[in-house]
Amino acid sequence: xxxxxxxxxxxxxxxxxxxxxxRQDRLFIGLLLALAFVVVPGLxxxxxxxxVLIPFLILSLAALGLNILVGYCxxxxxxxxxxxxxxxxxxxxxxxxxxxxxxxxxxLLGGVCSTVVGVLFGMPSLRIRGLYLAVATLAxxxxxxxxFLRIKWFTNDSASGSVSVSGLQVFGLPLExxxxxxxxxxxxxxxxxxxxxxxxxxxxxxxxxAIRDMDVAAAVIGIxxxxxxxxxxxxxxxxxxxxxxxxGFVHLGAWEPAAFSIDRSFQLLFMVIIGGLxxxxxxxxxxxxxxxxxxxxxxxxxWFGLPLSTATAAHLEYMIFGALIVGFLIAEPHGLARLWSTxxxxxxxxxxxx
Amino acid sequence: MTLPSLAxxxxxxxxxxxxxxxxxxxxxxxxxxxxxxxxxxxAPNGVPFANGYVDYLKLVNAQGGINxxxxxxxxxxTGYATDRGVECYERLKGKGATVxxxxxxxxTFALTEKAPQDKIPLITAGYGRSESADGGVFKWNxxxxxxxxxxxxxxxxxxAKKEGGLAKLRGKKIALVYHDSPFGKEPIPLLQERARLxxxxxxxxxxxxxxxxxxxxxxxxxxxxxxxxxxxxxxxxNSTALKEAQATGYxxxxxxxxxxxxxxxxxxxxxxxxxxxxxxxxxxxxxxDAAVIRNVLAQVHGKGQGTxxxxxxxxxxxxxxxxxxxxxxxxxxxxxxxxxxxxxxxGEQVRWGLENLALDQKKLDALGFAGVMRPVSxxxxxxxxxxxxxxxxxxxxxxxxxxDWYQAxxxxxxxxxxxxxxxxxxxxxxxxxAPADCQS
Numbered sequence: 001x002x003x004x005x006x007x008x009x010x011x012x013x014x015x016x017x018x019x020x021x022x023r024q025d026r027l028f029i030g031l032l033l034a035l036a037f038v039v040v041p042g043l044x045x046x047x048x049x050x051x052v053l054i055p056f057l058i059l060s061l062a063a064l065g066l067n068i069l070v071g072y073c074x075x076x077x078x079x080x081x082x083x084x085x086x087x088x089x090x091x092x093x094x095x096x097x098x099x100x101x102x103x104x105x106x107x108l109l110g111g112v113c114s115t116v117v118g119v120l121f122g123m124p125s126l127r128i129r130g131l132y133l134a135v136a137t138l139a140x141x142x143x144x145x146x147x148f149l150r151i152k153w154f155t156n157d158s159a160s161g162s163v164s165v166s167g168l169q170v171f172g173l174p175l176e177x178x179x180x181x182x183x184x185x186x187x188x189x190x191x192x193x194x195x196x197x198x199x200x201x202x203x204x205x206x207x208x209x210a211i212r213d214m215d216v217a218a219a220v221i222g223i224x225x226x227x228x229x230x231x232x233x234x235x236x237x238x239x240x241x242x243x244x245x246x247x248g249f250v251h252l253g254a255w256e257p258a259a260f261s262i263d264r265s266f267q268l269l270f271m272v273i274i275g276g277l278x279x280x281x282x283x284x285x286x287x288x289x290x291x292x293x294x295x296x297x298x299x300x301x302x303w304f305g306l307p308l309s310t311a312t313a314a315h316l317e318y319m320i321f322g323a324l325i326v327g328f329l330i331a332e333p334h335g336l337a338r339l340w341s342t343x344x345x346x347x348x349x350x351x352x353x354x
Numbered sequence: 355m356t357l358p359s360l361a362x363x364x365x366x367x368x369x370x371x372x373x374x375x376x377x378x379x380x381x382x383x384x385x386x387x388x389x390x391x392x393x394x395x396x397a398p399n400g401v402p403f404a405n406g407y408v409d410y411l412k413l414v415n416a417q418g419g420i421n422x423x424x425x426x427x428x429x430x431x432t433g434y435a436t437d438r439g440v441e442c443y444e445r446l447k448g449k450g451a452t453v454x455x456x457x458x459x460x461x462t463f464a465l466t467e468k469a470p471q472d473k474i475p476l477i478t479a480g481y482g483r484s485e486s487a488d489g490g491v492f493k494w495n496x497x498x499x500x501x502x503x504x505x506x507x508x509x510x511x512x513x514a515k516k517e518g519g520l521a522k523l524r525g526k527k528i529a530l531v532y533h534d535s536p537f538g539k540e541p542i543p544l545l546q547e548r549a550r551l552x553x554x555x556x557x558x559x560x561x562x563x564x565x566x567x568x569x570x571x572x573x574x575x576x577x578x579x580x581x582x583x584x585x586x587x588x589x590x591x592n593s594t595a596l597k598e599a600q601a602t603g604y605x606x607x608x609x610x611x612x613x614x615x616x617x618x619x620x621x622x623x624x625x626x627x628x629x630x631x632x633x634x635x636x637x638x639x640x641x642x643d644a645a646v647i648r649n650v651l652a653q654v655h656g657k658g659q660g661t662x663x664x665x666x667x668x669x670x671x672x673x674x675x676x677x678x679x680x681x682x683x684x685x686x687x688x689x690x691x692x693x694x695x696x697x698x699x700x701g702e703q704v705r706w707g708l709e710n711l712a713l714d715q716k717k718l719d720a721l722g723f724a725g726v727m728r729p730v731s732x733x734x735x736x737x738x739x740x741x742x743x744x745x746x747x748x749x750x751x752x753x754x755x756x757x758d759w760y761q762a763x764x765x766x767x768x769x770x771x772x773x774x775x776x777x778x779x780x781x782x783x784x785x786x787x788a789p790a791d792c793q794s
Contacts, residue, residue, distance in 0.1 A: 045448060046444070046447075046448060047444045047445055047447070047448040050444045051440065051441040051443075051444035051445060052441075055437065055441075096781065149534060149560075156781075159539060159540070159542060159543045159774075160459070160463075160483070160536035160537075160539045160540055161535075161536055161539055162459075162460070162463045162536040164463060164464075164466070164467050164782075165467075166467050166782050167782065167783060176471060251437075251440070252436060252437065252440060252464045253464055253467030253468060254463040254464045254466060254467050255436070255463075255464070256436070256460055256463065256535060256536050258436070258460060258535060258563065259436055259437065259460075295441060298431065299445075302428075309392070310390060310392050310404070310429040310430070310431045311392035311393055311397075311401070311431070313431065314392065314393040314431040314433065315393060318393075
């Protein structure tokens with residue numbers, strides 16, 4: 001009932017090719033954006049913005065980047081933490097070394113550097129795939145961790161290997177209050193999500209998916225594997241790099257290589273798998289699951305006034321979180337995004353589902 | 355999970371997330387956030403610290419609070435991870451926190467950027483960034499009781515004394531086995547400076563976190579045969595290093611740990627094998643007989659309200675937690691002297707209190723810290739307050755003091771702190787605080 005498509009006829013290719021061809025979807029997204037841009041900044045307390053929503057947005061962007069590589073192009077990567085680090089440290093270097101460098105530009109240039117490194121480490125994907133590629137990208141993780149720990153130049157000769165930024169501003173507007181930071185991240189993530197959605201809908205996205213589904217067949221019908229794989233690596237590392245720069249600049253303010261350790265890579269991969277491989281929406285679901293849920297779980301005993309010790313609460317958090325991951329993967333191996341689309345299907349046919 | 359139940363669960367979760375943050379702490383109580391790590395790779399060391407910290411707050415409450423103001427507190431588990439630490443900071447900040455103790459170098463670095471905007475002071479008692487001792491630049495940081503540079507300097511002085519003077523260090527070899535993180539790298543600038551001055555050779559041996567893989571490192575130690583090994587480790591890394599030293603046959607008497615590497619969990623597993631191992635004791639060591647410990651046992655543990663096992667009360671890390679809490683409480687007390695006794699202080703007022711700490715021997719004795727630590731007094735320029743360190747040695751069963759008090763060499767430290775702080779200020783485009791700012 002809610003989602004009935006009856007009467008929504010498309011009379012032009014343009015109308016048929018919209019991102020959201022169904023009116024209810026458009027309405028929903030419009031409402032969601034209005035909520036995110038207008039209502040949330042007005043109502044949400046500082047804690048929710050700073051500790052929950054900003055990390056959620058930034059990691060959604062990273063998951064989106066990784067999803068393009070893993071979900072759309074089928075190239076498994078365990079080096080996304082490293083590409084985040086490249087973005088963060090490159091942006092830091094642009095910011096520190098060039099006087100008067102605009103923040104937005106250094107963030108984007110951080111993404112560009114990450115693209116270069118990503119393509120470099122994506123080269124092996126031309127010869128190897130699957131688990132072998134995962135190991136090759138793991139090498140990227142180790143190498144880049146090592147580089148930022150050892151090569152002093154990257155950290156501007158900081159004695160401890162930790163770098164920090166402050167006094168951020170964009171187009172002359174300060175980026176200090178949680179609302180400003182939140183809106184900045186939201187705008188960037190929104191733009192990139194839109195771009196990504198359009199990319200995967202277009203010719204290049206179809207190439208990626210063809211490579212994912214069967215690379216030999218794709219090559220036979222005239223898709224260049226080299227081009228497809230490397231563009232996927234490039235786009236993916238760009239988004240991941242920008243996310244890394246945001247993580248360092250906007251969320252943490254000061255960071256060390258450990259902020260982008262192998263744990264982060266795994267976390268991102270989990271986000272993509274749990275959220276839904278090959279789904280833009282899924283990246284957001286996955287990030288919410290991995291970022292927000294543990295924080296919630298950690299606080300639940302406190303809300304109900306349960307006299308649990310901190311350690312017990314932390315252990316419980318891990319146990320429940322782990323169980324939920326397993327549970328979700330058993331119930332819906334295609335991730336939360338699939339759950340979402342099933343729900344939409346059901347609403348479309350409601351009250352008479354097949 | 356069906357869709358309606360999923361939606362319901364999400365709605366409940368969001369609602370309670372909002373509700374929890376909206377509920378602010380009662381205005382009548384001074385709220386102390388407690389950032390701890392009771393889980394994860396560093397838990398064995400994190401737990402006694404957390405217990406000591408909480409026990410002291412309970413003790414203050416049992417004794418009537420700070421001039422009648424009761425303390426409230428809440429723990430938040432960071433797991434030693436910077437992003438979770440930042441989350442904890444935001445969570446507890448919303449509940450009216452007025453002083454934070456990050457308990458991790460990484461979290462300290464991240465919070466250093468946030469504290470000035472939120473106007474909440476940070477106490478990093480014996481850790482954190484060394485240049486933050488300079489109050490002229492780091493208005494909100496308080497590395498009370500000394501920094502890693504103080505620690506490294508004293509260890510060198512001690513070693514030099516053993517050799518018969520700083521001049522005798524020429525040509526000697528000192529290896530620094532360090533945790534490969536900002537924490538482990540903190541002492542490097544000072545040791546390099548000392549190496550340049552006295553002509554000893556500094557060999558740097560990083561160990562990847564958490565530090566269980568050290569075979570290659572100790573192979574290098576075995577090849578180079580350094581005269582001394584400085585161990586800048588934390589958690590499981592320390593006991594591993596001691597076991598490796600035992601396996602390579604490196605004399606434990608020549609090993610000197612940072613004070614984080616000088617507590618019971620670090621050596622207990624190694625037991626006799628660690629006999630003779632030394633570590634810096636940043637003011638205190640283990641004090642099971644101090645007056646304050648007797649008070650804790652009587653007024654907190656005696657009433658069944660103790661945190662953690664009774665046997666750990668008075669151990670090295672427990673004492674550090676206790677001491678850290680005491681410094682925070684004394685900051686509030688000092689602030690009350692100026693802004694009104696019996697009132698709840700704000701972050702800015704507590705900052706003033708911490709900047710004007712004057713814990714003389716009489717006050718320390720009254721608090722029950724006689725013999726545990728030396729007086730501390732801070733100022734606008736000096737946020738460290740004291741730089742006295744002792745060395746203690748593990749005899750196979752417990753830590754015993756094995757040296758007199760040393761003070762870090764101000765002549766050497768001051769210019770280093772100043773230049774590092776200036777560098778930070780230049781990077782951040784900050785101005786040094788004007789003298790008028792010191793009065794506020």
